[in-house]
Amino acid sequence: MSMNKIVACLSVFGVLRGITGDHGHSESFMGEYAVKVLNMKPAELEDFLYWLVEQRIDHNRDMLINISELKHWMEHVYHSGVENMIMDEFMRCNLKKDYHISLKEYRACLSKTPNQPAASERSEARLQERWHQADQDGDKELSLAEFGALIAPEQPHNQHMHVLMAQHFMEDHDIDEDLMLSYEEFAESDPDRHEWSYPKFQKRKKYRLRLCVDTTA
Numbered sequence: 091m092s093m094n095k096i097v098a099c100l101s102v103f104g105v106l107r108g109i110t111g112d113h114g115h116s117e118s119f120m121g122e123y124a125v126k127v128l129n130m131k132p133a134e135l136e137d138f139l140y141w142l143v144e145q146r147i148d149h150n151r152d153m154l155i156n157i158s159e160l161k162h163w164m165e166h167v168y169h170s171g172v173e174n175m176i177m178d179e180f181m182r183c184n185l186k187k188d189y190h191i192s193l194k195e196y197r198a199c200l201s202k203t204p205n206q207p208a209a210s211e212r213s214e215a216r217l218q219e220r221w222h223q224a225d226q227d228g229d230k231e232l233s234l235a236e237f238g239a240l241i242a243p244e245q246p247h248n249q250h251m252h253v254l255m256a257q258h259f260m261e262d263h264d265i266d267e268d269l270m271l272s273y274e275e276f277a278e279s280d281p282d283r284h285e286w287s288y289p290k291f292q293k294r295k296k297y298r299l300r301l302c303v304d305t306t307a
Contacts, residue, residue: 190231
């Protein structure tokens with residue numbers, strides 16, 4: 091085997107050790123199977139992991155896991171986890187059971203969530219902005235896909251949410267309002283402590299306009 095092949099590939103045993111070892115990566119590799127394997131006996135676990143590698147990860151069936159195959163599997167695990175989370179939250183908040191969620195329903199759902207912080211004027215304004223951006227058909231209720239855009243706006247297929255998320259981040263972290271982030275501003279872990287992060291509506295609207303003009307130049 092060439093040196094490139096050795097460097098680029100992981101042996102099946104290496105993958106198994108990575109999955110079952112004490113490295114904290116089990117959910118990254120196992121995804122929906124993470125809970126299932128917890129109660130397996132060693133021999134049963136070994137058989138299951140061989141099946142997982144052979145049938146789900148090793149696409150070219152060479153019994154070697156290359157970087158592309160590993161990346162593809164981990165992306166699958168991540169996106170499956172996000173989609174499952176969205177579905178669970180959608181069903182929990184769909185109080186009318188009509189497969190559409192109103193903002194009133196969502197607020198009621200949030201109020202029943204344990205350890206949910208009380209809504210502030212700023213967080214409520216942000217929620218309304220995200221809600222209206224996610225409501226693509228403008229019917230004032232969110233379908234499953236629209237709800238997914240609301241609670242997982244960072245997903246690649248939610249591009250219509252990305253500019254708004256970037257604007258919110260800039261508003262929270264651009265302390266000197268120069269439309270650029272220094273490292274110190276970017277790394278700020280508690281933007282709420284700055285008074286400027288609670289601007290009046292007209293000041294925020296003016297800043298947002300400046301930001302939009304600058305980013306589209």
